[in-house]
Every structure is written in structure tokens, then in C-alpha cells.
Amino acid sequence: MIKRALVLLFLFALGTLFVELLLNYTPDTELNQTGRYYAEHSAQDIGTANITTAIIVTYRGLDTLGEVTVLFLTAAIVGVLLGRGNHKGKSLQRKLPPSGELLTTGSYLLVPLILLLGAYVFINGHLTPGGGFQGGAIIASAILLMLLTDPLRHFSHSLIAAVESISGLFFIGIGVLGIFYAGGFLDNRLLPLGELGALFSAGVIPIIYSFIGLKVGAEFSSMLVNLSETEDT
Amino acid sequence: MIEIMPALTLLFAAAMIGAAFVAIRVKQISIAILAAGLVSLLASVMFLFFAAPDVAMTEAAIGSGLTTFLFFFVLGRVRGDKHD
Numbered sequence: 680m681i682k683r684a685l686v687l688l689f690l691f692a693l694g695t696l697f698v699e700l701l702l703n704y705t706p707d708t709e710l711n712q713t714g715r716y717y718a719e720h721s722a723q724d725i726g727t728a729n730i731t732t733a734i735i736v737t738y739r740g741l742d743t744l745g746e747v748t749v750l751f752l753t754a755a756i757v758g759v760l761l762g763r764g765n766h767k768g769k770s771l772q773r774k775l776p777p778s779g780e781l782l783t784t785g786s787y788l789l790v791p792l793i794l795l796l797g798a799y800v801f802i803n804g805h806l807t808p809g810g811g812f813q814g815g816a817i818i819a820s821a822i823l824l825m826l827l828t829d830p831l832r833h834f835s836h837s838l839i840a841a842v843e844s845i846s847g848l849f850f851i852g853i854g855v856l857g858i859f860y861a862g863g864f865l866d867n868r869l870l871p872l873g874e875l876g877a878l879f880s881a882g883v884i885p886i887i888y889s890f891i892g893l894k895v896g897a898e899f900s901s902m903l904v905n906l907s908e909t910e911d912t
Numbered sequence: 913m914i915e916i917m918p919a920l921t922l923l924f925a926a927a928m929i930g931a932a933f934v935a936i937r938v939k940q941i942s943i944a945i946l947a948a949g950l951v952s953l954l955a956s957v958m959f960l961f962f963a964a965p966d967v968a969m970t971e972a973a974i975g976s977g978l979t980t981f982l983f984f985f986v987l988g989r990v991r992g993d994k995h996d
Contacts, residue, residue, distance in 0.1 A: 820981070
């Protein structure tokens, strides 16, 4: 009873807080100082058509490195927790119902297209919405579709690990090269900026974002593959 | 176009609250998972209304795509024989 009353009280307090926020809300008529700086400078300084990418990869590149690290730690912890002690059951004995004709045929058609879309999203991260994280998630969803079609399919752990580590190394390496040959860590002016809106423009941003995309895709895929290969107890 | 946007946003917000309510009240787990995925899908459309296509893509790919299927995957594993 008292628990219910507490919950109701909490909901009421939360509700008043939100109503208060809503009533006092006045939309901004112009960008604030930081936003104006990004909007005015990113096209000429960074050379990206997509301002969000300029912020994520260059202005706040260090934060992105932190995010990638967090994701890497998560994937590593999932791997350690689930990968323990299931080596003896490599050939899974359990009987699985066959996945339907629709799923099997549909996945043959869709998996290459989804992979292509994922690659498109992270290669064009500096021109169109999206980027490494979104592209990586799309690639991982293709892997998930393959796993749903055939849960016993074996994915090479060493290949996933190699893709993940090599892209991580290149990401950091390009960042460090920026200290010596450009303005600082993760500076994109390592390569010429090129023409605004072209595929090969914005310095090293397309390269960095492609590596982030591969890394994120490999991390998500390794989590999914680990989940799928866990032995029932 | 200007006039229709607030109404559409309100409609989507109401649909999100409805789907979230379904997700916590319904008895069958599979329907709850689908409703939770629907909340994410509607949220990604809302982000699109607020002119944030990058966030909308992340929400659609991870929130409504990966998580929903991951929940179904785990549900199938937990139940064992009865898949989905």
C-alpha cells in the first residue's frame, strides 16, 4: 500500500516537473553561441556538408574515441562472460526447427543489400545523415539476419577480432598523425579538404568514419555471435 | 505544412505513450517486445520531425532494429523448443 502511494507520489512529482518545463518553454529564435560557431565554420574549416559529422569526428573527436572505447569494453565483457566454458560444445547437439522458406530466401536477397547500405552510410557520413555508428549498426543487423536464418552458422571469431583491432589501430594512428602533420589529435586536415560536397573531401573524415563503421559493426557482430553460440544449460 | 506539424507530432507522441503502455501491461511477451520496438520506431520518426536525421537513424537501427530482434532471439533461446 505504502509502496503504491510512493510510486504515485513520485509520478506526480515527475509530472509537475515536466508540466513546469513545458509551460516555461520558449523556442529559441536563433542559434546559441556554440551552435552558431559550428554552423558558420564547419563548411570552410572542416569541409563537411553534414555539420553533425564535423562535430562528432573533428570538433569532438576525443568524445567519439571515448564512445568507441565504451562500446569495445561492452563487447569484450560480453565475450568474456559468454565465451567462458562453451568450447567443449562446439558442435551444438540441439535440434532446431528449420527456419521458414520465406526467411531463408528473403535473407539471400536482403543480406547483400543491407551490407551495401551500411557501407554507403558510413562512407558518405560527411555528406548525408548517418555515419560510422549508424552504418556499423546496419551491418550488424545483416549479421543478425544471417544468424536468424541459420543459428548454427559459424562465424570466424578471429576475422571479427582482426577487423575490429585493425580499424581501432588505424583510427588512433590517423589521430596521432594529425598531431605531427596537422593541427592536433584527430585533426582532419591531414589530407586536402577538397571540394565541399564531393565524396573525396573533408580531409580524413571519410577514412576515419569508415574505420569507425567497421569497428562498430565488428563489435556488435561479435556480441551477437557470442550470444548465439552460448550453450543452453 | 506548418500547421500540420504540431498535430502530427502530438499524434505520434500519443501513439508512443499508448505503445509504451501496451508494452508494460500486455501478458504475452512477444507482443510486449513488438510494442517496445514500436516505441523506438515512433521515436525515430519524432527525431526526424525535430530535424535530427542522424539521431533518427541511430534510433531506428539500434532501438527498433537490433534490440527488438535481440529480444526475440533471447526469447527463443529461453523458451528452447518453441521458437518465436
